[in-house]
Amino acid sequence: MAQILAPTSQWQMKVTKSSATASPMTAKMWGSLVLKQNKKGPTRSSTKFRVLATKSEGYTINRLEGLLNLDLTPFTDKIIAEYIWIGGSGIDVRSKSRTISKPVEDPSELPKWNYDGSSTGQAPGEDSEVILYPQAIFKDPFRGGNNILVICDAYTPQGEPIPTNKRARAAEIFKNKKVIDEVPWYGIEQEYTLLQTDVKWPLGWPVGGYPGPQGPYYCGAGADKSFGRDISDAHYKACLYAGINISGTNGEVMPGQWEYQVGPSVGIEAADHIWASRYILERITEQAGVVLTLDPKPIEGDWNGAGCHTNYSTKSMREDGGFEVIKKAILNLSLRHGEHISAYGEGNERRLTGKHETASINTFSWGVANRGCSIRVGRETEKQGKGYLEDRRPASNMDPYIVTSLLAETTLLWEPTLEAEALAAQKLALNV
CATH class of the missing domain: 3.10.20.70 (Glutamine synthetase, N-terminal domain)
Incomplete structure (x- = not known):
């Protein structure tokens, strides 16, 4: 649920050792992920994630920490x-x-x-x-x-x-001169859900029970509304340090669910950055003792699912007159709806029901500022007559190599027959 407008430069974050000592843990604290910082002394290019653990009755800090945090650079080039x-x-x-x-x-x-x-x-x-x-x-x-x-x-x-190597095919599409010339931008909104380790139930939910109805959790603050903020923040900083083009994060509609955005990034870089960010998130939740799931509908019932909305634009869409180019791209997408849906993630039929800010999986639709459509166009894009579109169909577990390359292929390389194009244009006109 974010708008991403223009590529930004890669950020690097340098974090230094901390001289502070940690307090012993209680028995209920299975693990904690703490980013160590120190404002004294010279800046160093090493980041330290502290892993705390219990030891017998004394609740002592794990002695492995010193070894894990060893800085090797003064001693070896390796x-x-x-x-x-x-x-x-x-x-x-x-x-x-x-x-x-x-x-x-x-x-x-x-x-x-x-x-x-x-x-x-x-x-x-x-x-x-x-x-x-x-x-x-x-x-x-x-x-x-x-x-x-x-x-x-x-x-x-x-x-x-x-x-399972989908990157190779994506690389072929992104090396096509027509695609290169259009400089495709992607802004990918990765939603995910945090689960309690033993019961595989969302973080912050009573075991075997449910929290209050959705409403106060989206972008909320407070112990009764926000569950897992430390993980989200640790992931945010770790991605910036790594050089991932992460552009934001927020709590999602379902409690225990979060989102971060990567991009805008050009071509295959967008997918590389999503996979790297997913790996980092897996490692952080591993250290925090929380389970990460990218299931598109982790909890059945009146709860939002998890998507991976993909914002997309080409050079022609971003220039004057780009809204007409966007409409032509939407027409092409409508004609290949089935092909896209089949490639947009496992279990997506449980999420794309026409409820909870989704369109029906069986029907293609588009609209301005309508989050219940397959493709959403922002108000600013309509007003400016140029900009980007948002494909709201991809599930949270989609392969970004497939989704990004398929969008480029369908809108830049694939040409429908005149008959199909005319029929699709007539149907889409009824949606607007």
Whole structure:
């Protein structure tokens, strides 16, 4: 639920050691994620996430903290690279670490690597090797220093993309000259839900029960309205430190649910940044002892689902006369509604019901400032006669490589027949 208007420069955040000591934890505090800061002394490029834990009856601080927070830069040029890839479900993130001899600035400087695909559901046991190709680099907010997170895609030893590698196809679309010339911008609104560890029930909800009806929770403040703010804030800062183009965050309509926005970003970068941000969120919730879910309808009933609304524009849409270009793009999207829906996330039919700020999954619609439509156009875009559109159909568990590239393909590369175009235009005219 955010408007993203223009790309901004990448932000980096430098956080230093803290001289403060932590208080012992109580037995009910399973874990806490604290970003250590210190205003004294020189700024350093290392960020420290403190992990607190209990030990026997004395509730002492975990002695591993000192080792976890070691700053290696004065002692070695070697760095740790965390290779991250998408697992067999198409939504799970996997990772493993390796030592690199010196700091790097570009993925081309990194070696390819491999993993056991039979253990991730991506290869048979008798031929299990899958090759990782480094594609994007981010600063590591957990290890700090020169250490990095590396977004990879996966290939067979023969160099063919494996079925769950959706990045390879997206890269082909974004390398098309017609797409490049239109400089596609994306602003992606990632919604997610936080669950209690043992019962898998939303954070802040009474176990086996329900909170008060929706209304006070969206962008709310207070112990009875906001659940998980520390996780949202820690994630926000970690993404800024990593170099992810995160542009905002807010509490969502359902209690225990949050949203952050990434973008505007150009082309495939938008999807790389979403995957990196998801990985960081998984790691933060892991340390906080909370479960993250991207299920599009985590709680059945009169509760909002979780989406991944995708704001999209091209150069022609952003220039004078762009509203007509937007209408032509919407027409194309209407003609490929079924194809988009099938690629917009598992379980989306439970979310797109025509209720709770969604359109029906079976019907394509668009409107100005209407959050109950498939495609929403903002009032400012209508007023200025140029701008962007918001595709409200993608589910929270969508693959951003698929959604971003499919939007570009449908609106820039795909041409409908004249008959289909005329029929669709007639139907859409009834929606406005």
